[in-house]
Amino acid sequence: MDTLVQIRRELHQIPELGFKEFKTQKYLLEKISEFPQNYLSVTTWKTGIVVQIEGSNPTKTIGWRSDIDGLPIVEETGLPYSSIHEGNMHACGHDCHMTITLGLVQALASNQPEQNVVVYFQPAEEGPGGAKPMLEWLKTERPDLLPDEIYALHIAPEYPVGTVATRPGLLFANTSELFIDLKGKGGHAAYPHKTKDMTVAAANLIVQLQTIVSRNVDPMDSAVVTIGKMTSGTVQNIIAENARLEGTIRTLNAQAMAEVKRRIEAICAGIEASFDCEVSIDYGSMYYEVNNHPESAKRLLDFADQFEGATSYHCPAAMTGEDFGYFLKDIPGAMFWAGANCEYGLHHAKISPDEQLLSFNAQFVEQFIRSL
Numbered sequence: 001m002d003t004l005v006q007i008r009r010e011l012h013q014i015p016e017l018g019f020k021e022f023k024t025q026k027y028l029l030e031k032i033s034e035f036p037q038n039y040l041s042v043t044t045w046k047t048g049i050v051v052q053i054e055g056s057n058p059t060k061t062i063g064w065r066s067d068i069d070g071l072p073i074v075e076e077t078g079l080p081y082s083s084i085h086e087g088n089m090h091a092c093g094h095d096c097h098m099t100i101t102l103g104l105v106q107a108l109a110s111n112q113p114e115q116n117v118v119v120y121f122q123p124a125e126e127g128p129g130g131a132k133p134m135l136e137w138l139k140t141e142r143p144d145l146l147p148d149e150i151y152a153l154h155i156a157p158e159y160p161v162g163t164v165a166t167r168p169g170l171l172f173a174n175t176s177e178l179f180i181d182l183k184g185k186g187g188h189a190a191y192p193h194k195t196k197d198m199t200v201a202a203a204n205l206i207v208q209l210q211t212i213v214s215r216n217v218d219p220m221d222s223a224v225v226t227i228g229k230m231t232s233g234t235v236q237n238i239i240a241e242n243a244r245l246e247g248t249i250r251t252l253n254a255q256a257m258a259e260v261k262r263r264i265e266a267i268c269a270g271i272e273a274s275f276d277c278e279v280s281i282d283y284g285s286m287y288y289e290v291n292n293h294p295e296s297a298k299r300l301l302d303f304a305d306q307f308e309g310a311t312s313y314h315c316p317a318a319m320t321g322e323d324f325g326y327f328l329k330d331i332p333g334a335m336f337w338a339g340a341n342c343e344y345g346l347h348h349a350k351i352s353p354d355e356q357l358l359s360f361n362a363q364f365v366e367q368f369i370r371s372l
């Protein structure tokens, strides 16, 4: 079996949630230690890793970033190398991102690049966000590990392998997590008039939240308010005293995010009044938009145009979030979608990327970095 495929399958079996990527970090460190060490130096930060590759005649430092965490999803692929961490899955392709990045590090360690290269294995992209604290650590304690420009990829199930899809400017949305707790009064299912039923209140709240995008956001703009999880009550014949909604907000700019939040707060105040309950809101973690630097995105697309087997695609922006946006806020660079050719989408329990994307993108990224 191809080495990168084997690595990806081994990583696929051990998905871990944000800042708990202990086995993943150990696995990555072991693999990196097997590569030629002449130009490498390795530093750890929490469950993340930074690898420096010294250039032969450097005029600048190029950065490359891979995320490393998994998601709380029960895998349903039925594959022989399915997750052995029951309840967690690499359903967003970070196993592929890490494998491609290991391929890159091995190639650069074996054949010294001209420029300095610094590679980040970053924890907690799915939440609560590793990029922002990692950057704070870099800026305050290890500015020598900061690059002059930086790049990253994300797998894209809907595109064929070999697709390099990106755009100058906004690629991914601003995000904010959303956690809403409702507190009422529980009681016997047969005496609703003596209770304040939080299942009914939460159901009303979910419906009213849907009106924000349809009635408050400019139709020429875009926003998402998704409730991904609702919990309430304890058993079928007890009226629920508590309910909790968990979701995410996506917008294309900071003003729209502020406006959506203002409407959420107003609707929650209305629910408090109409259901005689207490509602509290926690916005969790927020990600800055992924805003590609025009010149860097153009370089990626131009490079794809002349790379054998690659198809460049000037794609539209997406409502996905990515804390790589914090890197691009400070450092010029770009992110691209790498075609993964699979039936199921990101965050689906049956997602199974075409593994041909591994060697293709390891070579594409290596050659792109050498071209800078």
Ligand SMILES: CC(=O)N[C@@H](CCC[C@H](N)C(=O)O)C(=O)O
Pocket: 092, 125, 126, 127, 154, 175, 176, 177, 247, 248, 249, 287, 319, 320, 321, 322, 323, 346
């Ligand atoms: C690429 C991707 O799928 N990223 C995640 C980022 C999630 C950020 C945060 N936990 C949130 O849900 O707002 C995404 O869901 O887009």
